[in-house]
Amino acid sequence: MTDLPSLLILTFSPIRSDPRVIKQVELFKDKYRVTTCAYGAAPDGVAEHFALPDDSRGWPSDKVGLISRQYGKVYDGLPAVQAARAVLPKGRFDIILANDLNTLPLALELEPVLGVHSDLHEFAPREKEDNLKWRLFIAPFMRWLCSRYLPAAASVTSVSQGIADEYLKDYGTHTRVVTNAAPYAEGFVRPVGEKVRLIHSAAGQRYRKLENFIEAMKEAPEWLSLDMIVMPNEPDYVAELKAKASTVPSIRFRDPVPYRQLVATLSEYDVSVVFLPPTNFNLKNALPNKFFEAVQARLGLIVGPSPAMVGLVEEYGLGAITEDFSAASLRKTLLSLTPEIIDGWKQAADAAARPLSAESQVVVWQEAIARIAGRDRTATD
Known part of the structure; x- marks a missing residue:
């Protein structure tokens, strides 16, 4: 042999x-x-x-x-x-x-x-x-x-x-x-509950401008909440973010979870916000893990006008694209959400889970x- x-x-x-x-x-x-x-x-x-x-x-x-x-x-x-x-x-x-x-x-x-x-x-x-x-x-x-x-x-x-x-x-x-597609995961579409639950995960680095999320969620309606998982890459910056968010009751910071548990954890939410201001070439052309993990978790997606993500969102009907990378544009998109719209995105994610899985890549x-x-x-x- x-x-x-x-x-x-x-x-x-x-x-x-x-x-x-x-x-x-x-x-x-x-x-x-x-x-x-x-x-x-x-x-x-x-x-x-x-x-x-x-x-x-x-x-x-x-x-x-x-x-x-x-x-x-x-x-x-x-x-x-x-x-x-x-x-x-x-x-x-x-x-x-x-x-x-x-x-x-x-x-x-x-x-x-x-x-x-x-x-x-x-x-x-x-x-x-x-x-x-x-x-x-x-x-x-x-x-x-x-x-x-x-x-x-x-x-x-x-x-x-x-x-x-x-x-x-x-x-x-x-x-x-x-692509950084996630492995295919068996899953089902959870209907939106009384609250629309948003999730965003990111490296805690200043050039990612995570303060946009805090600004966008100020005075958010009670039906909207955002959880953020932020890695402590730049501890001083992460501490600043948490201080700014302390007066925004609709935002909660949660601890990271092991990779093998990530898709199951994400499935508790309704929409993943993958919003990456193009502060450098790689962010402009990013097609990150979190995009594909959201698909496997059967979530809707809100993305900025990042070319690689826009193409897939439009092709598969996965979510919404903000007008630009400002906090105001993100806020406008968030306030336009309805359970019916999000449920449609979740169904689209379910249909796209196999073609957008790691196995296809x-x-x-x-x-x-x-x-x-x-x-x-x-x-x-």
Whole structure:
């Protein structure tokens, strides 16, 4: 019996809480001999796991190296790269699936027998372009990584068509799309109750302008409530939000739930508000996890005029699109809600749950890895 090809899934993220990477593990664990390298404990079902120290950063902090543009030195100095080099054997894996741009040089350096697939979760050169220091010092490093290493990847995927188009335009990299769709979940449509219950989850980062939600919900009618799940990425900012919301009784902050419980938790609500002001290129082209999780939870959706989300909302009749990204526009949309309208959106989400599930998307990864795996096949019968 032929041994399964070996596949290393490499990420500088906490793997058990990274929905995109966990989908890769679930997809490949029975088709390949899967090894993972990431922060945290091993995901279920892998053959081997290399845990990185939680405090080993995967992004640059070498100011002198960045200013002097010694980018090879900057990359070599990344603590996550150093930690991974210390434990990962060179030349042992047939294929490496490298998540995000910061793992790609390391994946190539590890000399997989057959090749590297690069899954780019963002358009890296413009990821934090709203920050002047980032634009001046980090963006050139990201552009260097793209120019130097993307041509060596056997294949590339990203999360939305806008981001894929940008990689092709700027670097000539043909990039296929695997959206952040959630796995299909059996569910049913819960009719709207006496109150319309809204939910929004987000990273607690200032550039996301979460204060728009508080402004939109000021003096909201009693039939409307909003729960917010905000991760403490920027603790001072999150504290500011909670202070501002303390005088808005229609808003409640709730703790995050484990990913496996998320869709079931969301199903308690009526509408997910996925409202991302385009403060940088990636937010403008975002098609986030929360959009697809809302579909699997059979919720309606309210989105801003973000191109990738607008297309799906219109195609499947999933919800409403605000006129712009202002708090006033969001408030206007929220006040127009009725139980009848929302129930129609929920029915549409139920109909779209299978075509918009992860199972319809991950075939692109399956095909890409299979093409790499097939490189060494000889014509034997």
